[in-house]
Amino acid sequence: MLVGLVTNAVSESEWPGWLGWLQRHGWFSFALLGGAMVGLAVLLAALSESGAPERRAAPTPQPEEGAVPPGAALVLRSLPRDTTAFTDRTAELEALVRSVRNSQESGEALPVHVIDGMPGVGKTTFAVHAGHVLSERFPDGQLFVNLNGHTTGRTPVQATEALASLLAATGVPAQRIPVGDDLGAVTEARAAMWRSQLANKKALLILDNASSYRQLEPLLPGGSDCLVLVTSRKRLAAYEEVVLPVEALPAEHAVDLFVRLSGRSAESLDRAVLGQLVELCGYLPLGVSLLAARLRHRPSWSAEDLRARLVTAGDRLGELRAGERAVAATFSLSYQDLTPERQHFFRCLGLYPGTELDAFSGAALGSVSVAAAREGLDTLYDAHLIEEHPGSRFRLHDLLRDYARGLADEGGSMTPVHAVQRVCSYYLAALAVANRHIARNGASTPNSPDGAAQVETPPIDSRTAALGWLEDERANVLACIRRANDLALHELVIHMAAAMAPFLRQAGPWDQAVGLHRTAAEAARHTGDRRALANALAELGVVRRFMAAYPEAIEALNEAVTEYEAVGEKRGKADALNQVGIVWYMTADNDASAQAQTEALALYREVGDRLGQANALADLGMVRRQTSRFDTAVAAQTEALAIYRELGDQYGEANSLRDLGIVHCLLGEYQLAGQRHREAFDIYQELDDRVHQAYALNELGVVRRLTGDPTGAREAHTQALEYFTELGERFGRTNSVRHLGVLDRTDGNVTEAIRLLDDALGSYRDLGSRGGEAAALGELGAARGVAGERDGAVELFRRSLDILRELGDRCGEAEVLNHWGTLLHSSGDWAVARGLFEQALGLARDIRCPLEEARALEGIGRCDWTARERARGEGALREARDVYRRLGIGGAADGVERLIASQAE
Known part of the structure; x- marks a missing residue:
């Protein structure tokens, strides 16, 4: 018809019927028929496309790794259902929402967000919920792609196939999707089309279960307004990525999830039992959901039944199963991706007794070099089979362990005994290096077995480095000792305990040390090694002394003396005697202490041990000082100080300086006393010994x-109190409390002073410290006297004097007599008071x-003035004023001066 209309211009014949109308209106008819033709052509094309068989998007490409062909990606045009297994991830979700909101509001491109975490932690669940x-x-749409990076029986989806599925899911006709034999070119073409599809759109893309960054990189949109969430069992390095770590659940959230999935009411479940159940699941959402499903499908079971089954089975992973789903299966997928060498290394780590490890302990376990161990740990970290902690330290989750x-x-390549022997050999070698930096000069250090010298050890080149390494490894070493003891490796237990003793003496906590040395003593009894038994008992006695458990310390040290005598070990016996002498000094049995x-x-002196001689002299000087024999105390302490300096033993030097400072303080030489205490404190600080820093602070506080x-x-007493409390040093803490009570009394805060001194008195009695008890009784009497409780104060003074006279502490006796005299004078009984002051004066001068x-x-002088013996009283007061001035106690001297002046008026 169109052709006819075109030729109508040269035709002389007329068209018949209704065609004649078309002929008469040629141009209008031409336009009308042309439009109809175009419409019919579009309709026919659409009908042809819908009825034609689907074409393949591309020829089947070869897998990237040359394995079996990949399957097509499962692409959902909308998100999967939000599962009920999701529990509170408030912090992680807020971090993601905040990151997205900040990017959108600032107009910046949205970065790729990689959801990071170990198998079973709930990465996909979190991504879908987010x-x-x-x-x-x-x-503009939400797409979910399962890339099958770690799916049983499935090969990871190649980027080319994933792009085809994504393009089809967004409406691109199959015949328009690029195809060809050049896999690289096809991938690039499809990626370009994919980026074009999402240009200027706001879409959400979840790439789940990715195997590598290479797999997902072509799938990333080119636009800046699309959000990409990636999950993977491996750690992926993407450009401009934001990593969102998803960790095991907090305990309370894990319990809430269990209750929700168990189908039971919260009231019917024992919360404590649920806490144990989720702990046994490692707080992993997958494990919690599987265990809750077991309870839901067994109505006759209680939570306690399930807990008992899980505990008695001895196979947590076997019990964490529901149908075909199991926690072990998720781990297996990641494990199977490892090379045989890395699989062996992973199995070795499962036998590690400690909690955290580094490349050195990993090398010992795997019998490889440290460099190889470091590579192995990095590989396991990338596969989420191990967690990294600060300081290049790693930890296996309980279930992965x-x-x-x-x-x-199952493999049988290494037994638990072999593993413990290997790692203990490493620790013994490293401890030997560390002990060379922290042991006192001249002190013997434990010998390590021959095999311990054949392993690589970390660089420990200073005291600070040694203490830092020991603090990091404390829990691991103790765990290895416990495991060695479980396996009846008694020799290892003995060696390891001895190697840890120098550090635990200084750093504590001492309850751990007590358990360690008891274990070593039992191991020595099993082997019949009496020398090792004596060593363990001696260390136990020292730690018991630090804990102020004096009867237990004496028992252990006396038994150590007996064992050393049995094997003819003179130096060991001397060490034990020196330590038990210190305990006798602490309990104020001065005669027994001096004898020991x-x-x-x-x-x-017989064995030529110079350090031992200095220790005994220093401790003997403390006994002499406590019995107010100040000249002999200074002589013994000065000789000890000279030996310590000769040996370069800073610890001993500081101890002697501190005790000399106490003697100088008692002699009224306050400037020298303060100098000695500051010198001692500086050395203790350099040695990082906070226990003795606190003792020096207390003595410095007294001088101030x-x-x-x-x-x-x-300030000094408060800081000392904080150190003692933190370290659990009860005797030192009690001293600090007493000193603070004295300060409150002298400051006029009598109520608080009485409270503190009462506390100190009770503690001294609990500790069995007679000297401390006497001091607290005297100070408490003075405080109660100021509060107007005369009779109670007098009784306290009497009890204090009884103890002090029994101990031979004449300086303490003079102090209490002065307190008592002051009380009686203030209450008007000045005649009796004068007799007490005279007794104190005789003792003090003596x-x-x-x-x-x-x-x-x-x-x-005050008593004489009250009795109107003005001349005699003024003479005593002027003499007191002069002594105060000589001592540098200006406040007391000024007070006496004002009294003399007032009476003269």
């Missing part, structure tokens, strides 16, 4: 109080204790 939460921000241990048991130290000193600096004194001499003279 997609639902964020869906409104991406109105069970899985690795099960594989090791004298015997120890003789043995040390006596020289009129109550603020500085309170032992050369000038502070108590001045206090006694002041008391006598």
